[in-house]
Amino acid sequence: MxxxxxxxxxxxxxxxxxxxxxxxxxxxxxxxxxxxxxxxxxxxxxxxxxxxxxxxxxxxxxxxxxxxxxxxxxxxxxxxxxxxxxxxxxxxxxxxxxxxxxxxxxxxxxxxxxxxxxxxxxxxxxxxxxxxxxxxxxxxxxxxxxxxxxxxxxxxxxxxxxxxxxxxxxxxxxxxxxxxxxxxxxxxxxxxxxxxxxxxxxxxxxxxGYPLPPLKSKGLSIWVIVAIGVGSGFVSLVLSFTAVCIWLRITEKKLDEDEGKINQHMPDY
The missing domain is CATH 3.80.10.10 (Ribonuclease Inhibitor)
Structure with a gap:
């Protein structure tokens, strides 16, 4: 039981x-x-x-x-x-x-x-x-x-x-x-x-990290490169223009001085 x-x-x-x-x-x-x-x-x-x-x-x-x-x-x-x-x-x-x-x-x-x-x-x-x-x-x-x-x-x-x-x-x-x-x-x-x-x-x-390939460096975009190029060209143009202006001013001043000297030595008639 x-x-x-x-x-x-x-x-x-x-x-x-x-x-x-x-x-x-x-x-x-x-x-x-x-x-x-x-x-x-x-x-x-x-x-x-x-x-x-x-x-x-x-x-x-x-x-x-x-x-x-x-x-x-x-x-x-x-x-x-x-x-x-x-x-x-x-x-x-x-x-x-x-x-x-x-x-x-x-x-x-x-x-x-x-x-x-x-x-x-x-x-x-x-x-x-x-x-x-x-x-x-x-x-x-x-x-x-x-x-x-x-x-x-x-x-x-x-x-x-x-x-x-x-x-x-x-x-x-x-x-x-x-x-x-x-x-x-x-x-x-x-x-x-x-x-x-x-x-x-x-x-x-x-x-x-491994096994992924190395991260690519972002570098400069084409537009940044173009902008840098344009900017550099503009700056170069400004600098060149300024240099020419200064040279002309100096040349003009020198010519004026030379002309003054010549006038001083010219005999009176």
Whole structure:
């Protein structure tokens, strides 16, 4: 009888563990839903009633969500015309291993709070309108294999700390507003670490360092050169004209003096 009770208790606990939502996931989904705008109603089933129980084993009723052991494991919300910002409370989805918000119209900064997604392996925030710096705290997500931030308005320097991500195999920050040197730990990786080529960094006018080609010196524009030439010619003309005038004045004065001397020595008749 005791054995039966233990089996029943274990089955009940298993049932509860697979049906009850993790409060962190529920909080994460609620805040993410509030921070994003969905103009085409693609996330019509993102409702609080479903947030309370988003997973049934590995199946999720939520658009773009995948579950594992009753927890949100993957969020794939790309190409949905989403607007708004990325909620820092996304970090409550602590079991999240893949986050894809690419090809939307999301604005604002990348929250440093993403550092708490310690299981995160894939981060795709490409082709949005994100601004501000790349948080150095992302280096605390030690399992990151993919960081794709291309096609945004991200500014500042690439954090040196990202070079500590030894699992990183895809890194793309092209077509942003980044500046300063490319960290050697990312641009010139050695050993068994995956190396990143020019395509990972191009499209940032003020970014420099290997593997990008050397920055071209801006030099003087053709109009500046023409202006300098015209200006120099005009100055030379003025100086030459002035010198001629002075020479003529001196010559004329000398002739007058000589004529005076001649007149003084002429005999009277």
């Amino acid at each position: 005791g054995v039966c009770r233990r089996h029943l208790l274990a089955a009940a606990l298993l049932f509860l563990s697979t049906t009850a939502a993790d409060p962190n996931d529920e909080r994460c989904l609620n805040h993410l839903s509030e921070s994003l705008s969905d103009p085409h109603n693609n996330l019509r089933n993102w409702t609080k009633s479903i947030f309370s129980n988003p997973c049934e084993g590995s199946i999720s009723a939520l658009q773009g969500a995948t579950c594992n052991n009753g927890r949100i494991y993957k969020l794939s919300l790309s190409n949905l015309s989403l607007k708004g910002t990325i909620s820092p409370y996304l970090s409550n989805c602590t079991n999240l291993q893949s986050l894809d918000l690419g090809s939307n119209s999301i604005t604002g900064p990348i929250p440093p709070d993403l550092q708490y997604l310690v299981n995160l392996a894939v981060l795709n925030l490409s082709s949005n309108r994100l601004s501000g710096p790349i948080p150095e705290q992302l280096a605390l997500c030690a399992y990151l294999n993919v960081i794709d931030l291309h096609g945004n308005l991200i500014s500042g320097q690439i954090p040196q700390q990202l070079g500590l991500l030894v699992r990183l195999s895809v890194f793309d920050v092209s077509d942003n507003k980044l500046s300063g040197p490319i960290p050697g730990s990312l641009g010139n990786r050695s050993g068994n670490l995956v190396r990143f080529n020019v395509s990972s960094f191009e499209g940032n006018k003020k970014l420099y």
